[in-house]
Amino acid sequence: MLGNFCYANPTRLYFGEGSLKYLPEELAQYGENVLLVYGGGSIKKNGIYDQVLAALKASGKRVVEDAGVMPNPTVQKLYEGCEKVRQNHIDLILAVGGGSVCDYAKAVSVSAYCSEDPWEKYYLRMEDVDNEIVPVGCVLTMVGTGSEMNGGAVITNPDSKLKIGHVFGDDVFPKFSILDPVFTYTLPRHQMVAGFFDIMSHILEQYFSGTDDNTSDYIAEGLLRSLIHSSRIAAEDPQNYEARSNIMWIATWALNTLIAKGKSTDWMVHMIGQSIGAYTDATHGMTLSAVSMAYYRHILPYGLPKFYRYAVQVWGVDPQAKSEEQVAAEGLERMEAYMRQLGLVMDITALGVTEEMLDGIADGTFIMDGGYKVLDRDEVVAILKESM
Amino acid sequence: MLGNFCYANPTRLYFGEGSLKYLPEELAQYGENVLLVYGGGSIKKNGIYDQVLAALKASGKRVVEDAGVMPNPTVQKLYEGCEKVRQNHIDLILAVGGGSVCDYAKAVSVSAYCSEDPWEKYYLRMEDVDNEIVPVGCVLTMVGTGSEMNGGAVITNPDSKLKIGHVFGDDVFPKFSILDPVFTYTLPRHQMVAGFFDIMSHILEQYFSGTDDNTSDYIAEGLLRSLIHSSRIAAEDPQNYEARSNIMWIATWALNTLIAKGKSTDWMVHMIGQSIGAYTDATHGMTLSAVSMAYYRHILPYGLPKFYRYAVQVWGVDPQAKSEEQVAAEGLERMEAYMRQLGLVMDITALGVTEEMLDGIADGTFIMDGGYKVLDRDEVVAILKESM
Structure with a gap:
């Protein structure tokens, strides 16, 4: 609603x-x-x-x-x-x-x-x-x-x-x-793909909430499908105008309030990522990519139907003869494969995070509600450890 | 692009x-x-x-x-x-x-x-x-x-x-x-569903153009899927707030310039429908529904890949073991079945159009370019006859 x-x-x-x-x-x-x-x-x-x-x-x-x-x-x-x-x-x-x-x-x-x-x-x-x-x-x-x-x-x-x-x-x-x-053509590849994932994270963090039927989620799925398609092209050919122009437009609509309408959001990937950023000065998009898979696998059980829908509508997973859990998990596997293909940073160790920083990063993480699971501090630490 | x-x-x-x-x-x-x-x-x-x-x-x-x-x-x-x-x-x-x-x-x-x-x-x-x-x-x-x-x-x-x-x-x-x-609850059913099709027509008339890869088309597909889903619910249960609120929001984004960005458009369904409206004073959305199937079947050969994509992404047609033409045609069949299920007017005779009016309606139809086929006057007449 x-x-x-x-x-x-x-x-x-x-x-x-x-x-x-x-x-x-x-x-x-x-x-x-x-x-x-x-x-x-x-x-x-x-x-x-x-x-x-x-x-x-x-x-x-x-x-x-x-x-x-x-x-x-x-x-x-x-x-x-x-x-x-x-x-x-x-x-x-x-x-x-x-x-x-x-x-x-x-x-x-x-x-x-x-x-x-x-x-x-x-x-x-x-x-x-x-x-x-x-x-x-x-x-x-x-x-x-x-x-x-x-x-x-x-x-x-x-x-x-x-x-x-x-x-x-x-x-x-x-x-x-x-x-x-x-x-945007002269941007180094590392920063370019970090930006692509920042866009994806903006869309996903507004998408993964609610059990209602909301047009905003359909628009988000359209933006995600276009982003995945164009970012794969741009990663191979950074001067492809068609791909780069689509991505530039998607980035604007991913975070200009439209797809948040009628939704609640907790922005937990950004909250954890920002805290990592305060400790490491790592590229913003890479702080998000490095914790995303651990985060989404952690909250999947609390929002299973939405993760199922995400797998089918965004990643094209064929749901036939599979359980809801299998379909949802397969969606995240495809997402992870896509991220690795782009060359995103997939663990926080590579960002310079050490074991000693974890408590500080967890303390600096603002915990919000509005998503499928209100995290507690222990869960933030667990997600960080899983991301090392 | x-x-x-x-x-x-x-x-x-x-x-x-x-x-x-x-x-x-x-x-x-x-x-x-x-x-x-x-x-x-x-x-x-x-x-x-x-x-x-x-x-x-x-x-x-x-x-x-x-x-x-x-x-x-x-x-x-x-x-x-x-x-x-x-x-x-x-x-x-x-x-x-x-x-x-x-x-x-x-x-x-x-x-x-x-x-x-x-x-x-x-x-x-x-x-x-x-x-x-x-x-x-x-x-x-x-x-x-x-x-x-x-x-x-x-x-x-x-x-x-x-x-x-x-x-x-x-x-x-x-x-x-x-x-x-x-x-919007007290609106008579006839006008309600006419409005639903007006929305669909707005989206489709911006969607069916171009051979490039454009984020606007992905957003349009999201809006269409949400509209089809919610309008089916609202047709059965007009006071379903979730469905009616989604439809109200889709209507706004269907024609507020967003999904036209980077696109060309000819608005030919509206051009023909408006000319019918000047002759019959029929409900606007019904002038669109009554000519749409004939129009889209007429232009399908000129925009086959987009009609294929429409069938798969919007109507969920399974493309396996079918020709591109078969998939595209099946998409339009599903669209027609949906329209009949809603109770839309499917021919212009039911709107009061007579054989004698056809020349006048064709003369009053502004012919634009920007879509898959620039129509000539004979084609407008043919579409009108096909719609009787």
């Missing part, structure tokens, strides 16, 4: 090769002071930086740079970005990069004019935004997080080893995002 | 039983003069009118009524609505009804301040809107058209027997729509 909800998604998307040409008409809607946010500088090597800067200059903008956003943006970096926004009376934050850069931009947008410590207010206490929000636009160069069309922003505090995501309301969604699949 | 596009969908949706309670907070954002648009008065019998009027009064609005919107809103009615908007300095047009009422409200919203004849400018010449647009909100009481979250508005000119839909841009989308599945 579809529960009650509000749907509002105000982000304007420009999609396709060459879509950066729409940046000037968006820039024209904002004041002259632009904070240009990016990461480690790969956009300078692949030429995207030059293209964006040319558009900014041609639009008469005064550009303040905020470079060096790290894969897991820190609270210290957040404070620095807020200071830059205030000192320069920033009218628009333009994020050029992947999910970390977009997340960081949104975190700065809500935090710059927060009258108290934004980490305390928006992350530890998860309060609603009640201060001025600086508008954000994105030029996406890496797919996976869906950050280009949602209100989420994950920030990490290295001191307390906490990596926390806050899902803000629709006024924190980017005002516009530019999605050119060609901009 | 996903072609280039812009996606912008600014409508805010309130979904679920009791969601009319959000109307006052939306009303607070507009001035005091509200044009209350509705149809033949069924909302007075089922109590929705009283609930809406109470919310309007409590919000301090001055209400101007514009009742009697017919199933195929006429250009004459459009002129009258425009006059009411101008005379009363309307700040918000509130449509309470189904697709015809919402379409009419949007047509009035773009036409009221048009400096020339809006039928000429926006329908015959299909020009872009360059005048003031009066904001529209919707309270939906019948599902099918998707009008609650798109910029489309179909208007009929009975004198010239032309029924034309113009798809306006995102600034003509309703600002908000309230979707309570319970509001």
Whole structure:
């Protein structure tokens, strides 16, 4: 049954090769002071930086740079970005990069004019935004997080080893995002496939809940089938535009609130993965892949009919002459084979996790309800051990 | 391959039983003069009118009524609505009804301040809107058209027997729509199932084009599977909230631009159906059902691989030991059986079409390209004859 909800998604998307040409008409809607946010500088090597800067200059903008956003943006970096926004009376934050850069931009947008410590207010206490929000636009160069069309922003505090995501309301969604699949071509293979699994995890973590009949699950199955098909092609041929463009579009719809409608979610793979990320600084998507098989095999008995449906509808398992358990297990086997074929990291040891870290990672895992099984701390530890 | 596009969908949706309670907070954002648009008065019998009027009064609005919107809103009615908007300095047009009422409200919203004849400018010449647009909100009481979250508005000119839909841009989308599945319960069975097929036709007419691999088609398949499943339940048990709520949500996503992304479309079933509607005033969904089987069987040879995929993915046809043609034909047979089971009108004679009308209907059919076969006039006549 579809529960009650509000749907509002105000982000304007420009999609396709060459879509950066729409940046000037968006820039024209904002004041002259632009904070240009990016990461480690790969956009300078692949030429995207030059293209964006040319558009900014041609639009008469005064550009303040905020470079060096790290894969897991820190609270210290957040404070620095807020200071830059205030000192320069920033009218628009333009994020050029992947999910970390977009997340960081949104975190700065809500935090710059927060009258108290934004980490305390928006992350530890998860309060609603009640201060001025600086508008954000994105030029996406890496797919996976869906950050280009949602209100989420994950920030990490290295001191307390906490990596926390806050899902803000629709006024924190980017005002516009530019999605050119060609901009994602230069990403190293390891990060590309990690992004593919991040997308898959987003869909699965919304799919695996509920015993009702919900249209959102049918849409999720469509997205999953398209993702599996296109990611297999892209893994072999990263410059296949058809595959990369489909994946870029799937990533956006995997986490822009649509397939969560009428659903409950516990996001436990992300909760465990984020805690691993706070300990290891591993690539986000790989923290998810490394724990997923242990997690899904652990919860399978609590959501057996859905795992059966997943096997048949998504992985094409033939259910004839098999028990429900056999069909469900075969679905997960096919998923695991697909993951190994992509070259995903399948254990947390490979991410640098040691036996000594397990207690800390378990302590840093936020346990949520909304899925098929509310985990306890012992189960989190067991899943981590199974994932080593 | 996903072609280039812009996606912008600014409508805010309130979904679920009791969601009319959000109307006052939306009303607070507009001035005091509200044009209350509705149809033949069924909302007075089922109590929705009283609930809406109470919310309007409590919000301090001055209400101007514009009742009697017919199933195929006429250009004459459009002129009258425009006059009411101008005379009363309307700040918000509130449509309470189904697709015809919402379409009419949007047509009035773009036409009221048009400096020339809006039928000429926006329908015959299909020009872009360059005048003031009066904001529209919707309270939906019948599902099918998707009008609650798109910029489309179909208007009929009975004198010239032309029924034309113009798809306006995102600034003509309703600002908000309230979707309570319970509001759709009192609809007569005939209209309910006609709405179900309208939804199916929207999805199919976007699905059947292209030879590329496009995520939109996977999403369309998910929506179709959910629609077939829920509509079978709702046809037996119209007050099944789970089924009716899923169908209401599918209807919205079937025609809010999402599944058209990267696709071309010719909308030929709608083009033929709309011309029949101009001659017979038949229920819209039934004009589509009555010509669909003849149409799809006619174009099947031109899009065989897609009809094969449709049979397997949507209708669960087992392809083993069958030719591609056999699988594709079996898919259409299952579709026809489903349609007959729902009780849809399967021939145009039952809609009042006579042999003498066929030339006129063919002349009034706009022939578009973008599908698997650009029809010529003779083919339209052949499809009509096959549908008698």
